[in-house]
Amino acid sequence: MKILSIESSCDETAAAITEGREVLASAVYTQIEIHSLFGGVVPEIASRKHIEAMSEIMNSVLQKSNLTLDDIDAVAVTFAPGLIGALLVGVNFAKGLALSMGVPLIPVHHLRSHIAANYIDHPELEPPFLCLLVSGGNTMIVEVRSYTDFRVIGQTRDDAVGECYDKAARAMGHPYPGGSRLDYMADQTLSGMYKLPRPKISDNKYDFSFSGLKTFVVNLIHNTEQRGEPVYMTALAADLINRVTDILVEHTMEAAEEFGYRKIALAGGVAANSVLRKRLKKECEFMGYELYIPECKYCGDNAAMVGVQAFYEYLNGNTAGTDLNASATLPIDYL
Numbered sequence: 531m532k533i534l535s536i537e538s539s540c541d542e543t544a545a546a547i548t549e550g551r552e553v554l555a556s557a558v559y560t561q562i563e564i565h566s567l568f569g570g571v572v573p574e575i576a577s578r579k580h581i582e583a584m585s586e587i588m589n590s591v592l593q594k595s596n597l598t599l600d601d602i603d604a605v606a607v608t609f610a611p612g613l614i615g616a617l618l619v620g621v622n623f624a625k626g627l628a629l630s631m632g633v634p635l636i637p638v639h640h641l642r643s644h645i646a647a648n649y650i651d652h653p654e655l656e657p658p659f660l661c662l663l664v665s666g667g668n669t670m671i672v673e674v675r676s677y678t679d680f681r682v683i684g685q686t687r688d689d690a691v692g693e694c695y696d697k698a699a700r701a702m703g704h705p706y707p708g709g710s711r712l713d714y715m716a717d718q719t720l721s722g723m724y725k726l727p728r729p730k731i732s733d734n735k736y737d738f739s740f741s742g743l744k745t746f747v748v749n750l751i752h753n754t755e756q757r758g759e760p761v762y763m764t765a766l767a768a769d770l771i772n773r774v775t776d777i778l779v780e781h782t783m784e785a786a787e788e789f790g791y792r793k794i795a796l797a798g799g800v801a802a803n804s805v806l807r808k809r810l811k812k813e814c815e816f817m818g819y820e821l822y823i824p825e826c827k828y829c830g831d832n833a834a835m836v837g838v839q840a841f842y843e844y845l846n847g848n849t850a851g852t853d854l855n856a857s858a859t860l861p862i863d864y865l
């Protein structure tokens with residue numbers, strides 16, 4: 531079954547053609563350059579850029595795979611969560627396409643598709659497993675009970691890790707999105723120079739909170755600079771990444787033990803972080819757990835992961851009609 535998928539939940543316009551877990555073609559057009567002028571994503575600009583890029587990006591995957599629309603058996607689209615205007619562009623495009631082609635329309639939840647990115651490179655991976663999902667807008671630990679059955683064990687009460695990294699990087703003078711820049715610049719030989727707070731949540735030990743840490747780092751930079759003193763940015767980046775990674779890894783390993791998971795997956799844009807990948811690998815090796823991490827190109831937003839999740843949604847009967855709407859905030863366990 532060949533699925534043509536569309537992704538437009540934030541600032542990447544993406545299309546892909548997949549067959550089961552196999553990626554036949556994938557293309558991503560990123561809008562980062564324009565949003566970086568404003569220090570973050572401007573929703574209206576994102577929607578307009580999606581409209582401009584959508585047809586071209588779809589044609590590029592058809593061309594790359596040497597297929598035509600006649601070869602496509604279903605159309606899939608990210609319908610939630612994300613920026614509402616941006617989502618609506620993809621949803622409307624996909625609806626029109628599916629209707630005109632007379633093929634099923636498969637709505638896909640963005641976070642489910644981030645998890646499904648793991649299936650692309652790991653043909654042996656099957657649920658149940660535990661997933662640490664870390665992206666620009668979300669941070670959570672999820673039980674993946676089946677391909678379409680999820681339970682959230684813990685999640686952020688405020689900012690996602692990506693938001694914390696991006697804002698800290700901005701205060702250090704780097705353009706949006708600064709997460710990967712922070713990763714690149716962090717000098718581990720200088721770690722320990724800055725004592726950063728450790729957020730505590732009393733009523734669910736698996737929940738997270740990163741807004742305090744973010745504010746602490748931003749204030750530290752501004753206050754130190756106002757005093758005319760130097761900020762050792764490479765050391766601060768290392769301390770921030772280490773503090774966040776400690777929390778993410780500890781929560782995940784504790785949850786794996788409590789809920790009896792020996793298979794762990796990492797997903798979302800921040801899964802590209804080198805320290806997180808290394809630390810989780812080390813801990814999982816120590817515990818004898820299997821660890822799955824997507825290839826970096828499938829960690830950020832893309833449509834290949836949408837197509838792979840769509841395949842399982844379709845097998846479960848989760849298709850939509852022309853009344854499909856987008857949702858900015860739908861939880862991962864909506865069905």
Ligand code: KG4
Nearest residue numbers: 665666667692709710799800802803830831
């Ligand atoms: O999953 P994603 O592409 O978008 C959402 O669906 O949110 O994640 C983007 C986030 C951004 O905050 C970006 O700074 C962060 O992932 N990111 C990283 C790295 N690469 C991307 N954060 C830390 N280290 C990286 N290497």
